[in-house]
Amino acid sequence: MKKIPYASSTDILGYIALSEEAELVVQCDAPPLEVITQLNQAECYIDLGHFFAHALPMREAIWWCIQAMRLRQPDWSREEAKLIDDCERWVREPNEGQRRRIESQLEAMKDDSAPKWLGQAVFWSGTGSIAPVDNPVVMPVEYLYAKAVAGAVNTAAVIPEWPSKEKGHRKYYQGAFQIALDIANGGAGTVKQGGDVCHALLD
Template identity: 45%
Template sequence: MLKKIPYQTCQPILQRYEPAEEVLALNEASPQQLIDSLRKQKLYIELMTFFCHALPMRETLWLACQALKIRTKYWTDAENLAIEDCQRWFKEPDEASRRLAEQHVAKLELKCAPGWLAQAVFWNGSGSIAALDQPQVLPPEFLYAKAAAGAINMAAALPEWQKSEVYNERVTELALKLALGER
């Protein structure tokens, strides 16, 4: 059993987002069965989206950080700084670090995987997503998971390269380790 995804079926996880029909068909499957099926079919976008919604928030954000670190040499200095600051938030999850992620989103926008990673950290649910001078507004539940999945899936494809399948398999292995409770 997957320690960090302790469900008998995928149904409670799949209710957190709008999965593709191929995934919905596996509603009654165990998480491990769904993972194995998507992996065998090489449906990596759906697989990463599932992992990001199934794993606890911290594991999801750590997975996204580690996935983007795989492509370090492809990112600009500003993009690498965003990834490093997101990792720093993970080690010291305070409000200043979360707001720093918001600044990276403003700078990078959502045009690159590191921008989506920073958005996921900002939307993690530990603080308001409104401007500092506005009343507190918490993000919808699992909004961070959508952004984390977007970051991972975008990094698989952009900037373009020939190793996306190797990347996807490596990220799948990282996700499985996290699901088993390993780091």
């Protein structure tokens, strides 16, 4: 995979606390595509969300998260939809002013808001300090953004609740993972979902 060019998944998995179910099926030294297949077949979807979030480069991981949020576009409030749009603008043209504007929107949102965790991923992206403005610079720990990406993707799988919980949950994850695979293979993140096409236009 062009964007996950590792012969072994050992280093990626070193940053992830796998569930007991995932530990039973994953071969840590296997290539990433094999681990992705193992986790998907075992329906260890939360673990697979963490795997993609840590395996993709930072910008691509956040772009994946944006497109995963788009799969639930009708479910977001106006404030959440605006935040997703602002995060997309940041990925296209990263700048400190936009990153700080995204930060300013987070405090008013609930912790169970998936778009909030997307915004947190942008703020923790490692492109600037996470301390208040005018304070000494404090950079985030490695892969902190990836934890927020995984949190957003996995939260969106269950909140807001689906009319048909099991069907919606599975459909969402499979759509999100198709997007992640497309990006991992160097694509733009385009996937058919429920008859619609989600277009990701990452340059």
